[in-house]
Structures are given as structure tokens and as C-alpha cells.
Amino acid sequence: MFTQDSKRALTAAALILATLTCGCAFESSPRGELGADQDLLKTCDPAAPPASFVQIDGTGSSNSDAIAAERMTAVEAIARRTAVCSGYLRVTVFSSSSAATAVLFDGALKMDGATENARLKRVPEAVSDVMNKVRSAYAPAVQALPQSGSDITAQLRLAAEWKQQLGGNYCLDLTVFSDGFQNIGVDLGARALSRQEAERLAEQPAVPKLAGASVVVAGLGRVAEGAPPSAVVEGLVSYYTKLCQRTEASSCTAVSDYATATR
Template identity: 35%
Template sequence: MTSLTVRRATAVAALTLTATATLTACTGTSGAGSRQSDAQIAAACPSSSIATTIGIDGTGSFQSAKAKAENLRIISGYVRRTAICGGHLRVFGFASSTGGTVPLFEGDLHADAPTDNAKLRKAGKLADQTLQTITDQYDPALAGLAGNGSDILGMLALLQQGNTQHPDHTPVDLLLTDGLTNIGADPTTVTTPAAATALADAQRVPDLTGAEVSIVGIGREASGEIPSAVIENVTVFWQRICENTHAASCQISTEGK
């Protein structure tokens, strides 16, 4: 790994879990959202269902209590949107290999009700139940990851595979990572934004046409502060990578919305 990252090697039996969300009757408003904010999400839903895929970097450089809390906060918004708009949700942890990911959740999220208000209430409850499952699986799943370093470029290929499995859905892809990859291209080694762009252009990337792509957590390393110039170059690298996938939109940031 680079000098900016912390080595972590774990060899734990792989966790296999595929969870399908089920919705029970509920009353009241979800504690994680307000009726007004949920209505705003519903009003902005695409015409089709959405397929949300979330990958969480499980390497030591990105793992801390603070990082976990921030990751779950960001994931909560994606889970809520998927439940309100209806669709499929997959959440997994990753490290050094596309073949060594670990699942936290996978299932369809749909809330049917006779009125819009009742549907929002049920969707809120479904989102809360789903987020609790993800929270419960977070630590044991990431502890099951093996290997050193992050294959972030490889995870983009997994996102493409997931998107093709739901061709009638709007793809929504999120990677939670500090972006300090040391498998394949390493953007921390370049010294200027122009060099970061050139390095990105030299990489082979998958086709994510039509997807809403976000890479969040750039430079948010568990071990301490990273120089602002390094964060700038890493951000430029991943912005260019995302643009080269032909995604419908790209959000590359340190902190999520």
C-alpha cells in the first residue's frame, strides 16, 4: 500500500448473506425522515424503478468509528430513496479483489399502499428496517475481507455487471472509499491535476452509460490528515475516471450530501 494508507490484512471466512426485505404494517412517520422530505424524494423519482448498488471500502485506511458513522449516514439516504421510488438494493464490502467482496444486503424494496401518504409511511418503515440490517452486518461483513489494498477500478466493473442485471431500472451507483487505490493505478503518486487526468485517461474503464455514479469519501483516511494537494489530484483522477465511463452524472467528493 502507499505511505498514505494503513496496512490491514484480515483472513476471515467469507460471509454469505442475501437478505430480502419484507414489510410489515406500520403507523407514524419514520424517525430517519420527515413527511415533507420523503414527499420531495417521491416527487423526484425517475419514471422507472431504480437499481441501487453500494460498495464500501473495507481496507484499514478507510475504517474508523467516524468513517462508519458517516458511511451509514450516506447509505441511509440511498436506502430511503430506493424504498420510496421502489427498486432493487445491493450493498457489499470490498478490498483487494473483485472476487472477494462480502454482502451486507441484497433485495427488492417496494412499498405498496392505497394512498400516497400510506405508501410513504410504509416506505419509511421499510427503509428503517433495511438500514438496521445493513448496520448489523457492517462490522462482521467488513471483518471478513481479506487482502491488502483496494481495487477501486475493479469495483466499477462490478457496478456495470449489477446495472446490466436490471436493464429496466435506473442505475444508481455509489462507492464509499478514500480513493487512495494502490492496486493498478495509484493517483497519490502524481503531482499535478494534469498528471492525474493523464493517468485516468490511461485506464480501461467499464461502460456505465445512464448511471448516476458517486464516489464519496475521497481523502477521508482513517489514520489522519492528507495534504490538500493530494486530495485535489485524487479527486481529479476519479472525476475523470467517472466521466470516461459515460455515466449520466458524476459526484466525486469527500463528504456526501
Template identity: 60%
Template sequence: MHLTTRTTTDSPRVAPTASPRRVRLAAVAAVTVATTMTACSVGSSPHGELARNKQTLASCDASAPPASDIQIDGSGSSASKTITEERMAAIEQIVRTTAVCSGRLRVSVFSASSAGTATLFDGPLPLHGATDTARLKRVATAVDDAMSEIRDAYGPAVAGLKGKGSDITAQYRLASEWINQVGGNFRLHLLVLTDGFQNVGMDLGNRAISKQEAAELANRTTVPTLSGVSVTVAGLGRVTGTPPRSDVVQGLVAYYDALCKKAGATKCVSVTDYAPEGR
């Protein structure tokens, strides 16, 4: 907001000089007005946080709130600060959507077996308030609290994982067991953050595989039925050091797509980089 001063010449009188105190008060008032106008502008902007949360709320399924199960591969092949921060950014987006939609969240890290899993967070993300706007204004605090708990627990949990392998497919069974425990009308959204290099029971990192080979391998892999579930496997090929060849990554994508389809999931996404989507 720009404040414009106007001078007139229809009066011969000379305006009195403002005292220093009045100048200071005027400056404070101008800053207050500018700050208020800026805050109003941001709050009402379609790019503002409240507006984004309202858009997310409009896409929520009130009859089936999300049960977001985030599984993080804690094996050493993707253990880098950059990859960890990419994963935390993805987790924060899921946490925000889950909170807006009044869902439930579980975040875990895993390694060589289903037994080698540590839970970082497990619980509902309720937002209290008499109106949607009042509840949505609490989203930021809920997200910050959850992310602080997840970040604080992540390092010690990874350090305490048993085994050096990566049993990615076991997480599908754990997700199925968890949603059965949660009960209610929740809809499971499984997000597996991993480089995709399963090396327990099979080795997906030694060569590129074709789509046909990927489908055959997926058919031999035991997974539970995940009807009505949304499954995203993100980070495929993202490793420390030299990245794998593109045909190797394409083979990983084909395998996890085929595995998801075998499980009967409603939605299957297998990608190198996570990108938020409307639910």
C-alpha cells in the same frame, strides 16, 4: 397550543371547587389535545418526514426507478468508527430515496479485488399500499429494516475480506454487471464510499497529481461504459490518522472525475464528504 381560562364578573355566584378526580380528567384531556395538535402540526409541516418523502417522490422518475449500488471500501486506511458512522448516515439517505422511488438496492464492502467483495444487502425495497400516502407511511419501517440488516452484516463482512489492498476501480465493472443482471428499466446510481487511495495496479497515495496527470491515468484505466449512470465517489481523503494534504485530495478528485467521464456516465460527483442530492 395554549389553552386560556377566562373569568367573568357578571355573575355574583361563586364557582364550585373542582374535585380532584375532575382536575385529573381535565389534565389528561389537556395533554391529549396538546399531543394531538402537536402531531397534526408535525405531520403537516413541510419539515415533517411525510412531507419530505412526498417531495422526494415528486422527483422520482417513474419510468426508470433507481437501482442504487453502494460500494464501501473496507480497507484499513479508512477503518474508524467516525468514518463508518458517516458512511452509514450516507447509506441511510440513499436507502430512503430508493425506497420512496420503489427502487432496488445493493450494498457491498470490498478490498483488494473484485473477488474480495461481500454483499450486505441485495433486493427490492417495495412499499405496499393503495395510495402514495399509505406507501410513504411505510418508508420508515422499510429503511429501519434495511439498515439493521446492513449494520449487522457490516462488521463480520469487513473482518472476512481477503487482501489488504483497495481496488476501487474494479467496482465500476461490478456495478455494470449488477445492473445488467437486474434488468428492467432501472437506472443505475453508483455510490462508492472510499478514501480514494487505490493501491492495486497503481498507487494514488504516494504523491499529488495534476489534472493532466489524473486524466492520463484515467485514460489508461479500464472501466465499462456507464452511459445513463449517476456515479458518486465520496469520502476522498477521509482516512484514519493524519489527513492527506489538500493537493493530494485535489488529485484524487481530478482522477475520479476523469475516470467517470471516461466511462461516459451521465452524472459524475467526486467529493470529500457525501451530501444528499435530489435525483
């Protein structure tokens, strides 16, 4: 039987995968891991492989073992899709500014092999290597970050700069994991915001252009202790949706739950 939490996690996983524009959503396969990867490969666009940028909020309000585990599971799913589609993956943690970041992984995930199946058979080992590096670096990186707030707008700018530096024909898939509260320059947790109020606030910060990108902000309102009222979370969703839309990204999704791997 699914708990309420697992149902929410399933919904979040579907939302995150469905909003990726650099390829279609993944559907599970009854043919095992290789079969699932073969199905996923069919959705990849060889002309525009994913540049997957995962940014993880390292501030204390969402610092718990359960949330960290959820984040790692979601990162693993993103790494797998990136490897299947021969993309590039960058994983960072951040806090109060564009300078307050730490890189957990940065590298191409293009599999070697003479045939399609030979390349796909290398995916599990490649993803395992990525996750070993990310998991081992995560806690020390978080501990070293300043805890004065989260500058999420700065992370959008870093994503735009990284995509430009990466060059090539990559398509940016940006995923930001954050509770959304401690955004530098605006107090989003003082009270519940109406959609109109949240959108007006989201008009204020300068944002980069992310044309063609897929942007997901996940974990809004998900904190280590307690749960904010649903009206507060709805305000967060409205704020980050509008903030993303101003970047002119092809796809913008703001959700309150993490993808916690159920396959």
C-alpha cells in the same frame, strides 16, 4: 454553531444528492417526514426507478468508528430515496478485487399500499429494516476481507454487470465510499498529482460503459489517521472524475467528504 467538519458534511450531502440523475435532488420539507417523502416522490421517475448500488471500501486505511458512522448515515439516506422511488438497493463492501466483496443488503424496496400516502408510510419501517441488516453485517464483512488494497475499477465493472443482470427499466445510481488511495494498479498517495497527471493515469485502466448512470465517489482522502495535504486530495478528485467520465455516465461526482445526515 456549525463546526468546520459539519459544514463540510453539509456540502458533501448537497453534492451527492444534487448529482443523482435518476430523479432530481431532494429538498427538505417543513411538513415532517411524510411531507418530505411526498416532496421527494415528486422527483421520482416512475419509468426509470433507481437501481441504487452502494459500494463501501473495506480496507484498513479508512477503518474508524467515525468514518463507519458517516457511511451508515449516507447509506440510510440512499435507502430512503430508493424506497420512496420504488427502486432496488444493493449494498456491498469490497477490497482488493471483484471477488473480494461481501453483500450487506440486496433487495427491492417497492412499498405496498393502495394509495400514495399508504406506501410512503411504510418507508421508515422498510429503511429501518435495511439499516439493521447493513449495520449488523458490516463489521464482520470488513474483518473477513483481504487488506491488500482497493480495486475501485473492478467495482465499476461489477456495477455494470449487476445493472445488466437486474434488467428492467432501472436507472443505475452508483455510490462508492472510499478514501481513494489504495487503488490496485496505481499509486495515488505517493505524492500530489496535478490534474493533468491524474487524468493521464485515469486513462490507463479499462472501464465499463455506464451510459445513463449517476456515479458518486465520496470520501476521497478521508482516512482514519491524519489528513493528507489538499493538493493530494485534489489529485484524487481529478483522477476519479476522469475515470468516471470515461464510463460515459450521465453524471460524475468525486468529493472528499461523506454525507453525514443533518436533517
